[in-house]
Amino acid sequence: MLDFDLTVNGRRYPVRAEPRKLLSDVLREDCRLTGTHVGCEHGVCGACTVLVDGKPSRACLIYAVQMQDHEITTIEAVAKDGKLTPLQQALHEVHGLQCGFCTAGIVITFEAYLRENPRPTEEQVREVLAGNLCRCTGYHNIVKAILRVANERRDAQA
Amino acid sequence: MRRPKLRHIGAPIPRKEDLRFLTGRGRYVDDIEIPGALHACFVRSPHPHARILSIGMEAAKKSPGVVDIYTGKDLAQWTTPLRMAPPIEGLHPVEMTTLPIDKVRFHGDPVACVIATSRYLAEDAAELVEVDYEPLPAAANLEQALAEGAPKVDESLASNLVSVQRFATGDVQKQKREAFKVVESAFHQGRMTHLPIETRGLAAVWDEGRQHLTVHIGNQVPHPYRSQVAARMRLSESQVTIASPDVGGGFGQKIALYREELTVCAASRQLKRPVRWREDRMENLMAASHAREDSVRTRAAVTKEGRLLGLELEILEDFGAYCFYPANYLARVVAMILTGPYKVRDYAFEVKVALTNKCGNGPMRAPMAITSWVIEGTMDAIARELRLDPLEVRRLNMVETRELPYTMPTGEVIADITPRETLEAAVKAIDYAGFRRRQAAARQEGRHLGLGLCSVVESTTYGSRFYKAAGIPGSGHEAAWLRIEPSGAVNASVGLGATGQGYETAFAQVVADGLGVEPSQVRMQLGNTDVAPYGMGSRGARGGTAGGTAIFLAAREANEKVLAIAAQMLGFDSAEGLHLVDGRIEREILGERVKTDLTLAQVARTAYLDPTALPKGIAPGLDFSKTYDPPPMTYSNAAHACEVELDAETGALKILRYVVAEDCGTVLNPFVVEGQQHGAIAMGLSGALLEHMRYDEHGNNITGSLADYLVATATDLPGFEVIPMHTPSRGNPVGIKGMAEGGVMGAIGVIASAVNDALAPFGVVAERQPLSPDYLLSLLRQT
Amino acid sequence: MKPAPFRYHRPRSLADTLQLLVTLENAKLIAGGQSLGPMMNMRLVQPAELIDLNALAGLDLIAEKDDFLEIGALARHHAVESSTLVKKHCPLLAEAAGTIGHYAIRSRGTLGGSLAHADPAAQLPLVAATLGAEIVVNGKRGERRIAAKDFFVSMMTTALEADEIVVSARFPKAAAGDRHAYLQFSRRTGDFAIVAVAAVLHSRKLRLGIGGAEDKPLVFEDFSAHEDPQAIARKVREAVQPTESPRVPALYREELVEVLVKRAVARCLTSI
Structure with a gap:
């Protein structure tokens, strides 16, 4: 067992865990942030995606002990003071989620991606979204929601 | 019954469920914190078929954190076996113990369960369990399973053929003899799995003091599941609570009581401690439940013009090693509804189901998924062989609106469907006529376009009379409960298990219209068997028709009682002319609606707290229960059309356009319905193009990760153009027809139709799915 | 799917890292962990010691x-x-x-x-x-x-x-006027390539790399840019010997090598 601190959503969490304990498990069990979901534990499905220093990363392919001195952001910190971000709001308004299990990973991925590329094309959105599996929606409305956010930004700038 | 004006049913209201999911505050099984819970991990067979000689647990039991390890012999003391023996002609009864005792039947079969203080430690110990196996030859596929002297998967059976059913009506042989031509077609659908992004899992909490078991589990059918858990643990149903929280997708995988789940329940009772299990993805792929894998053949006797005179169907299904469902059930539905919107009198089928040394099969979103591919593929084959336009062949054979209700050769009655209307709408939207010109022009440039058509008649909702007629014990009814609290707050429930269908929103809309309140005032309480009424749960596409109607009826009854009390409170003799609208009583005077001062909250307060003020004969409280048994079968319909481009050098496919025109009757919430259409089409396309659960010729599963089992991503699927063409059903008071599986059927059929259209100039036909590029290139290689 | 236990090391310098490599038994290096992570979660790899390289400064330049x-x-x-x-x-x-x-x-x-x-x-x-x-x-x-x-x-x-x-x-560095093409064929976006082709055109000479076909990348040099792309593709196809796998037939990989080489060469030439 090792003792170390994790910084998650701007808060410090003292953690006691074996070095092998996955970040996804530590977030869920030790930090009690269960919004990060575990879907495959081999980096394919994207459900567990969190931000490490602002960059999307699979929490199932990181050992929590590696994250000392890094900033983790999870889905719980995306909406500020209970106010949904434009992306979350758009997903709600165009029915971009069904069972909701993959949703956190998608929101996290695109909060980061839209900062890097605020006005992507549909093709770019689909390329990035290909890293998150959703079994319910067929992706159509997720793409629609992301493009709506991108277009609103475009309109706002115009 | 008076039918109110629908104000909320059909409104595009964004879902109530979304907020918690979008902010990471959903409650899926694994999110529920249970102090002191132990973790289970299963030791699984590395062999497809082997005798268990011994299980050595000494080293594993000494491993850190291990509490105990259980095997099939332990479970046999604490639980009863599953006996699958419905009185169905042609189906052999089978039985399985909770965990295997003498032999394992597939690669991944659970042989022991390690209980430890964490999943990490349980996995460490599982590696130390030493199982001594004597490997046996395996029946790794249908050919091996049905060969002379094949190894028997289930030694209690005479052969691996677990079910054989035949049916004939009219005289197909005569039609074949006299026909202009007999057109033969073949269809092979690969093995798949449901792949909910949330795998299976549960937390079982035994309360020794109350002698009560609470099972937190994502499940589609909480009540039937509870009955099974109770029976197999020799408990009363009153000693078991199933609490199904948010569920990360089901698609049919979360219906049966699986062996691992029963083991965890038994372990909790044995240890008097909470025990939880979260299946990992490797287990989910190898050992949860598989689906499909059918080999189908049709022979169609036709006239020169392409009119269908007689039809023969053969289905051979690979059911895997264990029967969690009657083995005939999935394939038989295909045979029962095969002809869909097409007219034919002379029909015969033979449905055979065989056991193999693979993970057991179960229903996956559209258990009858292959149906539309088979009948539409047969239409395409007729057109191809007779050099006719495939659209014209469909038009020629399709039932006319004036011929409805139409009795299929199997006796199934289709009514209130609009196949001609949806077909013509889809054909127009995709520009069928213009496509042929574009296709010809593209071929000049060496590009290969194809257009596919697929009509779907979806059997959505099975009533009890259907089960009775099919000889299957069971009910098609659904149950609803509604309570107006003393404050006027409305709680309601149905026996369905939500797995993402937006019940909390759509059923609140139904209650809102049935009762006369705002949807936001209604809270649906779902998934807990202590709260929800005993309904048959979510399976097929019954939720809307069976559940929606049941809760509507309960809400109407509540409305009547509320108005009766209101009449008394307002000093009227009767409730005539009174309405409850958005929680306030309105009075109709000379055709005008006038608001009164009386609210639902005041009526409720009177009903609970001042019962002596109630009208004579009206009991205190506002609590309502209703059940509803739908007609034997409810159908909805759709037509799919899609355009593809085939890269003839690599075999790669690109879907250029996808159109679907659908009629599913009254729509509760168009967002939810369209989302279900997208999802169903996506699952169909994913299966038709990519998904393939593979075993090698020895029976080893070679699809153990998501790098091997490929499901569609956002770049594999097109945008979907949905044309809503809904006409209400007359079969139930709300007019719902149901939907959510037809999209799978249509997608599988339409993509095959489009690919074969693109392949036409090469003179080859794709008969297998998935339509992988190497398969398509292997066809092109023959030319 | 949880990794087997290991001891964790996070050296701060290259010298410390090399020292650990020499002294530790059954050690594995981890950087991004995107390949090692899945293998460890599946317990296909069970190192006793894990040396994390992520704290080494300057190695990401x-x-x-x-x-x-x-x-x-x-x-x-x-x-x-x-x-x-x-x-x-x-x-x-x-x-x-x-x-x-x-x-x-x-x-x-x-x-x-x-x-x-x-x-x-x-x-x-x-x-x-x-x-x-x-x-x-x-x-x-x-x-x-x-x-x-x-x-x-x-x-x-x-x-x-x-x-x-x-x-x-x-x-x-590429020289001025160099052309390149990268083509890969995989079942889905993000999947490993069944076959990948990298092509570089440098002063009328073509260099071709083939991935996915054999057990390591293959390189073919000195094709002339004047040669017919189809002819080049044939030659390369004849020179590769893909292994048979239950998932992808060798013949299919051969065919993909030919098609992708042809397309990559054509892309290099037409992009001039």
């Missing part, structure tokens, strides 16, 4: 030198694909790096990890081999540079000694 770019082993794929230096001087590398896995995988996966893992279908070994890159490694005998063609030995096997680590790779 992308630097321009005279006639090459030096890219540190800890440079993430996403940094490589979006680097203006890489886009300008090694456009083939930038393009290929942008096809690795998915966005989140590229944010974390590293160049050094991909080279050392040596998956025969992976992008970076193929590009390194095609461009004639040098892999810079360091070990107890000091630093040495290994030509990519010698570095990749076979399926997931490299010329790295047990005490050595990859510290950087040197990719020759």
Whole structure:
């Protein structure tokens, strides 16, 4: 067992865990942030995606002990003071989620991606979204929601 | 019954469920914190078929954190076996113990369960369990399973053929003899799995003091599941609570009581401690439940013009090693509804189901998924062989609106469907006529376009009379409960298990219209068997028709009682002319609606707290229960059309356009319905193009990760153009027809139709799915 | 799917890292963990010691030198694909790096990890081999540079000694007028290629790299730009011997080699 601190959503969490304990498990069990979901534990499905220093990363392919001195952001910190971000709001308004299990990973991925590329094309959105599996929606409305956010930004700038 | 004006049913209201999911505050099984819970991990067979000689647990039991390890012999003391023996002609009864005792039947079969203080430690110990196996030859596929002297998967059976059913009506042989031509077609659908992004899992909490078991589990059918858990643990149903929280997708995988789940329940009772299990993805792929894998053949006797005179169907299904469902059930539905919107009198089928040394099969979103591919593929084959336009062949054979209700050769009655209307709408939207010109022009440039058509008649909702007629014990009814609290707050429930269908929103809309309140005032309480009424749960596409109607009826009854009390409170003799609208009583005077001062909250307060003020004969409280048994079968319909481009050098496919025109009757919430259409089409396309659960010729599963089992991503699927063409059903008071599986059927059929259209100039036909590029290139290689 | 236990080490310097490599038994290096992580979660790999390279400073730099770019082993794929230096001087590398896995995988996966893992279908070994890159490694005998063609030995096997680590790779800069193409065929976006082809046209000479076909990237040099793309494609197809696998028939890989080479060559020529 090792003792170390994790910084998650701007808060410090003292953690006691074996070095092998996955970040996804530590977030869920030790930090009690269960919004990060575990879907495959081999980096394919994207459900567990969190931000490490602002960059999307699979929490199932990181050992929590590696994250000392890094900033983790999870889905719980995306909406500020209970106010949904434009992306979350758009997903709600165009029915971009069904069972909701993959949703956190998608929101996290695109909060980061839209900062890097605020006005992507549909093709770019689909390329990035290909890293998150959703079994319910067929992706159509997720793409629609992301493009709506991108277009609103475009309109706002115009 | 008076039918109110629908104000909320059909409104595009964004879902109530979304907020918690979008902010990471959903409650899926694994999110529920249970102090002191132990973790289970299963030791699984590395062999497809082997005798268990011994299980050595000494080293594993000494491993850190291990509490105990259980095997099939332990479970046999604490639980009863599953006996699958419905009185169905042609189906052999089978039985399985909770965990295997003498032999394992597939690669991944659970042989022991390690209980430890964490999943990490349980996995460490599982590696130390030493199982001594004597490997046996395996029946790794249908050919091996049905060969002379094949190894028997289930030694209690005479052969691996677990079910054989035949049916004939009219005289197909005569039609074949006299026909202009007999057109033969073949269809092979690969093995798949449901792949909910949330795998299976549960937390079982035994309360020794109350002698009560609470099972937190994502499940589609909480009540039937509870009955099974109770029976197999020799408990009363009153000693078991199933609490199904948010569920990360089901698609049919979360219906049966699986062996691992029963083991965890038994372990909790044995240890008097909470025990939880979260299946990992490797287990989910190898050992949860598989689906499909059918080999189908049709022979169609036709006239020169392409009119269908007689039809023969053969289905051979690979059911895997264990029967969690009657083995005939999935394939038989295909045979029962095969002809869909097409007219034919002379029909015969033979449905055979065989056991193999693979993970057991179960229903996956559209258990009858292959149906539309088979009948539409047969239409395409007729057109191809007779050099006719495939659209014209469909038009020629399709039932006319004036011929409805139409009795299929199997006796199934289709009514209130609009196949001609949806077909013509889809054909127009995709520009069928213009496509042929574009296709010809593209071929000049060496590009290969194809257009596919697929009509779907979806059997959505099975009533009890259907089960009775099919000889299957069971009910098609659904149950609803509604309570107006003393404050006027409305709680309601149905026996369905939500797995993402937006019940909390759509059923609140139904209650809102049935009762006369705002949807936001209604809270649906779902998934807990202590709260929800005993309904048959979510399976097929019954939720809307069976559940929606049941809760509507309960809400109407509540409305009547509320108005009766209101009449008394307002000093009227009767409730005539009174309405409850958005929680306030309105009075109709000379055709005008006038608001009164009386609210639902005041009526409720009177009903609970001042019962002596109630009208004579009206009991205190506002609590309502209703059940509803739908007609034997409810159908909805759709037509799919899609355009593809085939890269003839690599075999790669690109879907250029996808159109679907659908009629599913009254729509509760168009967002939810369209989302279900997208999802169903996506699952169909994913299966038709990519998904393939593979075993090698020895029976080893070679699809153990998501790098091997490929499901569609956002770049594999097109945008979907949905044309809503809904006409209400007359079969139930709300007019719902149901939907959510037809999209799978249509997608599988339409993509095959489009690919074969693109392949036409090469003179080859794709008969297998998935339509992988190497398969398509292997066809092109023959030319 | 939880990894077996291991002891964790996070050295702060290269010297400490090399010391750990020499002293520890059954140790594994981890950088991005995008390949090692899944294998450890499946318990296919169970190291007793895990040496985390992520705290090593300066190993993620992308630097321009005279006639090459030096890219540190800890440079993430996403940094490589979006680097203006890489886009300008090694456009083939930038393009290929942008096809690795998915966005989140590229944010974390590293160049050094991909080279050392040596998956025969992976992008970076193929590009390194095609461009004639040098892999810079360091070990107890000091630093040495290994030509990519010698570095990749076979399926997931490299010329790295047990005490050595990859510290950087040197990719020759493209000359003015060079053309390139990168084509890969995979079942889905982000999947490993069934076949990948990297092509470079430099002063009327074509160099072709083939990934996914055999147990390491193959390089074919000195085709003339005047030759018919189809003829080149035939020759390359005849020269490769894909292995048969239950998932992908060898014949199909051969056919893909031919088609992709033809298309890659044509793309190089038409982009002039």
